[in-house]
Amino acid sequence: MQYRKFGRTGVEVSALGFGCMRFPLIQRDGEERVDEEQAAAMLRYGIDHGLNYVDTAYPYLNGKCEAAVGRALQDGYREKVYLATKSPVWLLKEEEDFDRILEEQLERLQTEYIDFYLLHALDQERFENIVLNMRLLDHLEAAKAAGKIRHIGFSFHDSFEVFKKIVDYYSGWEFCQIQYNYADTEHQAGRKGLQYAASKGLGVVIMEPLRGGKLAAPATHLADVFPKERTPVEWGLDFLWNQPEVSLVLSGMNSMKQVEDNLSYASRSAAGMLDTSSEEMYRKAGEIFNTMALVKCTHCEYCLPCPSGLNIPEIFSIYNQSATDGMDVARKKYALLDKKADECIRCRRCEKACPQHIGVSAMMLDIGEELEA
Numbered sequence: 001m002q003y004r005k006f007g008r009t010g011v012e013v014s015a016l017g018f019g020c021m022r023f024p025l026i027q028r029d030g031e032e033r034v035d036e037e038q039a040a041a042m043l044r045y046g047i048d049h050g051l052n053y054v055d056t057a058y059p060y061l062n063g064k065c066e067a068a069v070g071r072a073l074q075d076g077y078r079e080k081v082y083l084a085t086k087s088p089v090w091l092l093k094e095e096e097d098f099d100r101i102l103e104e105q106l107e108r109l110q111t112e113y114i115d116f117y118l119l120h121a122l123d124q125e126r127f128e129n130i131v132l133n134m135r136l137l138d139h140l141e142a143a144k145a146a147g148k149i150r151h152i153g154f155s156f157h158d159s160f161e162v163f164k165k166i167v168d169y170y171s172g173w174e175f176c177q178i179q180y181n182y183a184d185t186e187h188q189a190g191r192k193g194l195q196y197a198a199s200k201g202l203g204v205v206i207m208e209p210l211r212g213g214k215l216a217a218p219a220t221h222l223a224d225v226f227p228k229e230r231t232p233v234e235w236g237l238d239f240l241w242n243q244p245e246v247s248l249v250l251s252g253m254n255s256m257k258q259v260e261d262n263l264s265y266a267s268r269s270a271a272g273m274l275d276t277s278s279e280e281m282y283r284k285a286g287e288i289f290n291t292m293a294l295v296k297c298t299h300c301e302y303c304l305p306c307p308s309g310l311n312i313p314e315i316f317s318i319y320n321q322s323a324t325d326g327m328d329v330a331r332k333k334y335a336l337l338d339k340k341a342d343e344c345i346r347c348r349r350c351e352k353a354c355p356q357h358i359g360v361s362a363m364m365l366d367i368g369e370e371l372e373a
Contacts, residue, residue, distance in 0.1 A: 001050025002269050006247045007203030009151055009174050013082060013248045015241055016266035017053035018046050018259075019207065020069055021060045021300070022252030034064050040072035042259045047080050049263050055205070055250050057086040057120055058105060059302070070110040078111055084205075085109065086120035086155060089130045090352070098139045102148060117149035118177060121302075121355050123158035127166055137170055151175060155207065156189055157355035160196075163189040167200055175203035175247070179298075179355075181211055182239045182282040183289040187296070198245035206249045210236050211289070212298030214320075219292060225285040234265045239282055241269035294320050295363060296356050303350035303360065309339045312350055312360060319367045327370070334371040341368035 003012040020043075024035040043054065056069045066085060073081065085105055092098055106112065117140070119131060131137065143149045155177035156163055167173060176197050178189040185191045197204050210216045215236045226235045240249045249266075253259050297316040306312055315337070322330035334340070344364035351360050 001052075001263070001267060003052075004247050004271075005203075007175055007198075008201040009203055011082065011151075011203075013203075014050055014052045014266065015249065015269045016046075016051055016262055017055055017084075017205065017248045017250045018043055018051055019250035019252040020054065020056040020065050022254045023061060023065065023068060024254045025061070032062075034061055034068040036068050036071060038256075039068055042253060042256055043069070043072045044077055045256065046253075046259050046263060047077055051263065051266075052081050053084065053116075053248055053250075054081050055084045056109075058088045058091075058101060059120075066105055066108040070108055074110065082115040083109065083111060084116035084118065085114055086118040087136075088120050089122070089126050089136065090120075092130060092134060092136075095134045095136075095139065098134070098136055099143070102143060106148065113147055114149045116151045116153060116175060117143070119154040122154045122156050122166060123355075123357075124162045124165075127162070127169075137172065141172065153177065153203075153205075155205075156193075157357070158188060160189055160192050163193045164196055167197060167202070173200075173202055175205060177205040177207055177250075179208040180206050180240065180246075181209050181215060181236060183211055183215065183286045183293070184208070185286060194243070194245050203247040204245060206240050206246055208298050209240055209249050209251065212300065214293070214298075215289065218289070222285060222288045222292070225281055225288065231261075233261065237262070237265050238269065238274060239278075241266075242272060242274045242278075244271035246271075292320065294322070295358060297358060298356065300355060302353040302355060306344075306350060307347055308343050308345050310341070310344060310364070311337070311339065312364075315341055315364070315367060316358075319371065322370070331371050340372070341365070342372065344368075 002015045004015055006013045023039040025032050026035040054069060056065045058066065087098060087101060119136060140152045144152060151174045152172055153175035178193055180194055194204055210233060216233045218232050223232055226232060237249055240246050251262050253262060295316040297313055299313040301313055303312045318330050318333045341364040344361055346361045348361055354360060
């Protein structure tokens, strides 16, 4: 495993971090649950092979992820890792909720402290109307002084201008987490945000390095951009590790094969590992992907459950497939869905939760018209 300095924290983290949002799931008693046996085996295998950063969050996997992580980190594994989780700022109705949820997270994770604690999915509205109005920065500092958290950060989904504003507002930030990959260099915080945060001494954690898996198994005309000596996954991760401003790349792994492969790729990683000729290759690949991606959904599932029972990410995935495999293929897959886009009731609950700020209700109207034709 290769290790990198994590901003000004004095900590060194593994180049690869384990993102737990995509733990494998099983059906049991009519309910979808975390496959804890497989998840623990994967997580412990990664730690045994040098991975030392584990990322989860309060709402992941219908609120079941933190407890699953806490159980997986028993038998001495908690002491081997830096544990990160997030405060769900959109669920806070009053200041006291911050401390109540933090205590609940400590209990779920079976730990006395959280190494890296983030305010989750900040954008301009949440920062101004929740973080500042509820004095959450004061609560973070109090929790740090009490030894319940060790490092303060935030994850982010908005424009670079908003990102810069949040970074500059508070001198106590120690790290941040941004969405970044070769298709998202100008999206959200983007490359400018990565470089700005690093210039301020912040550790930078990368999420969605493969765009919700879409860069892992790309369409043929995108895959053909890359030489065959590496897999599309490795090319995607190498793009990030090549940049010295990147402290850590999170991967949401859901099989042991993915863990093994990503550990292998991480062991070969280094800043400056690619030659300058690769820049044009990645630019072209990003351009092709963004031409294909009709809806910029990363399949994070924050929009679920839908009150109407729609599988919103799956509908978007099928719609995007119309750009790569043709409308006939997409329509055949769409026809197999139990719930169709035209059953959307326009409640906009999903739009409030979507970190990509997708206008879901309007998109469902358009998708229904196109895929039902």
